[in-house]
Amino acid sequence: MKKKLSTFDIGDCGTVVAVENTSLLPKMTEMGLFEGKNVKVLFKAPFGDPIAIDIEGYVLSLRKKEAELIEVEL
C-alpha cells in the first residue's frame, strides 16, 4: 500500500517509491532522500509538524509540507 509520508504515524516505516518533482527535488536527493530508501518516522514536533525520519542510519527533519511530496510503500 502506498501512502504519503506526511500521513505516517510515529514508528511507521516503509520504502520511498516516489518524490514529487519540485525545486526541492535535487536537494532532497543530495541529502539522501530518494526512491528506494528505507525510512521510518521517529518522532514529531508538537502539532505534528515538522517530523523527524530515520533514513538508513541518519535522522532528517522536514516539514509536513515537504513530507507530502514523498510517497512511501508500506
Add this chain to the structure above:
Amino acid sequence: MEVSKIALIGNPNTGKTSLFNLLTGLNQQVGNFPGVTVDKKSGSYTGLSGKKIEVIDLPGTYSVFPRSNDERVVFKFLTSKDSEDFPQAVVVVADTSNLERNLLLFTQLYDLGIPLVLALTMPDVAERRGYQINLEKLSAAFNGVEVVMVNGRNGEGLQELKAAIERNKLKDNQDVFLQNDLEALIKNNTAQTQDAKARYKKLRTVINSVTEKKGQVGDRFSQKLDRVLVHPVSGYAIFIMILLVIFQAIFNFASVPMDFIDGIFGELSQWTKASLPQGAFVDLLAEGIIPGIGGVVVFVPQIALLFTFLTLLEETGYMARVVFIMDRLMRPFGLNGKSVVPLMSSVACAIPGIMATRSISSWKDRMITILVAPLMSCSARIPVYTLLIALVIPDKTVWGFFNLKGLVLFALYAIGVVMALIVAAILNAIIKSRDSSFLLLELPSYRTPRLKYVGISVLEKVKVFVMDAGKIILAISIVLWAMASYGPGERIEKAISEIQAPSIDGDEAMIEEYEFKVAAAKLENSYIGILGKAIEPAITPLGYDWKIGISLITSFAAREVFVGSMATIYSVGEDFEEDHSLLDRLKEQRNPDSGERVYSLAAGCSLMVFYVFAMQCMATMAVVKRETRSWKWPFIQLIYMGLLAYIGAFITFNLLS
C-alpha cells in the same frame, strides 16, 4: 608542486570543523569571501616537511551544486582552478557512519579533477553501529586516492592525514567516476537529480564491496534522549529551563568581571587626566576614546558567557532539536525554527545575532529575523533598565513572593519579545518573496562537547563583536564627545564662569561638587545640550524634559551611555548602586511649571518602553547594512522602531499619568 594551500570540505555535521580546529589550533581567522557575506575561515599549521600550510574551512555542503549563498561560494571556489587561491589539495571530510550520502560530494569533486584526500571521521560511531571500512579497497576504487581514518575528538590519525596531504597523490588525476561535465548541469535541476541518483547507485556497489557489517545497530542513545527532549511537554519545559539557567548565569556571573572592567577604564581615564598635561587631546583621550573602548569591552563578559552556552548547546547537537520543536511555533510569524538561535543571541547583542541569521536559507525568513532582532533587549539596555527601575518602581512584594522590581524587568524583556513577534507577523504579510520557505535539517547524534573547541569558537565570536561593533561604537563615542565638549561661541566658558568657584581652603566635597557643576554646565551649553533642548517639544508628550533629550541623543553610541549622561547632567557620580546621589537627585527633580516630579512613575515607564523599542545602536545598523548589502533595511528598521518607541512611550505615559 609542493603543498602550501589546502581546503577542507564536507557535509554538515561530519566533524569538519573539529578537524580544522585540530589542524590549526588557535592559528585561525574569520574573514569574508570577496563580495559576499559568507564567513571564510582560514588558518595554518606547520606541515611535516616543516613548511607552513594554509587551510581554508569551506562551508558545509551536501553537493557541489549550489542552493544557498554559502554553497555558491564553495562552487565558485572549487571551479576557479586558475585562481592563485586554488588549493593544491582538497580534503573531503566524510562521516564513516553515513558513507553513501557523504561520498556523493566526494565523487563530484573527483570528477571535477580536483586533487583529493579522503578523511573518514567518526570511526568510533561507525564501530558502534557495526561498520568496518576497508581503506585499501576504498582507495583502490578511486584510482588510489589517499584515504585516512581520523578521529576529530582525540586526534587519532592526524599525523597520517598530514602525511597524506603532503604526498598529494591525486594531483594529475584523469580518472572519472561517472562523468566529468558537471559544470554543464549547474542550472538543470532534473539533470542534477539524475546525476545524483546515478552516483548513489554506483556508490552503493563500491561501498558494499568495502564495508564489513557486523549487524546494524541504530543510535539508541540519541533516540532515547530525543524521546524526552522533543516531547510536546517535556521538550518545551526543558528548553525553557535551559533558557532560565542561561540568563540567570549571565546576570549572576557576568556582573563581577563587568564591574572590574568598568573600574579599570574609569581609573585609566582619571589617571590619564591627572598625569598628562591638560589640553584638548588629553580630554579626547580621557573622555572620548578610553570610555569609548571601555563601553565596548565591558560587554565582553556577558557576550562571551552567552556564546559559551549557545556553542555548548550547538556542539552537543541540541540546537538542531530547538530548531525542530520551535519551527511550527515560529512559522505564523514569518520566522522559522532557525530564527530562534539568532533571536536568543540578540539578547546578548544584536550584532552576533544578526550575523547568525546566515544559516537561514529562505531570504524572506532571514530578512524578517534580521529586522526584528534588535527588539530583543540586549545587554546594553540593562544599565538603563536598572537605573529607571530603581528610580520609579517601588520596592514591594506582589502576589506573595514576586519582587515588583524584578517583575518589571521581566516585563520589559517580554514586551520586546512579543513586539518582535507582532512585527514579524506584519512583515510576513508585507514582504513578498518568490522562493518558498522549507526545512530540511539533519538532526545529528548527541555528542559530548569538546571544551577546547567551544573556547576557540567563543573567542572568534567575541573578536567579531569587538572588531565590528567596537570600531563603530568608538567612532561615535568620539563624535559625541566632541559634540558634548564644544559649543557655539563662548557659551560654555560663560556658563562656567557664572558658577561660584570653591574657596582655596574648601574641602574635597566642595571641590567635587564644583567639578560636577562645571561638567553639567559644559554639557548643557554644548552642541548636544542645544540639540537636546531643541527636541524638547517633540518629547514633552512622552513626559521627558531636555535633560532626558540629551541622554537620548548620547545613547546613539551605545544605550548604556544614558546612565553616564544623566549623571553628568545632574552633576553627580554615575555609580547609582553604591552611591545614591544620582537617584536622590533625580527623585527631587520637579517640573518648574507644574511642580510635579519629572521622574514620575509615568515618565519612568514611558522611558523604559522607549528604550525597549528604539533602534539606538549605530553598530547594529552598520551590521544590518553589511548583511543585507543595502542601506534600505537599516533605515526601515530605524524608522519603524523609532515610531514604535515614540507611540509606545506616548501611550505608556498617558495611561499612567
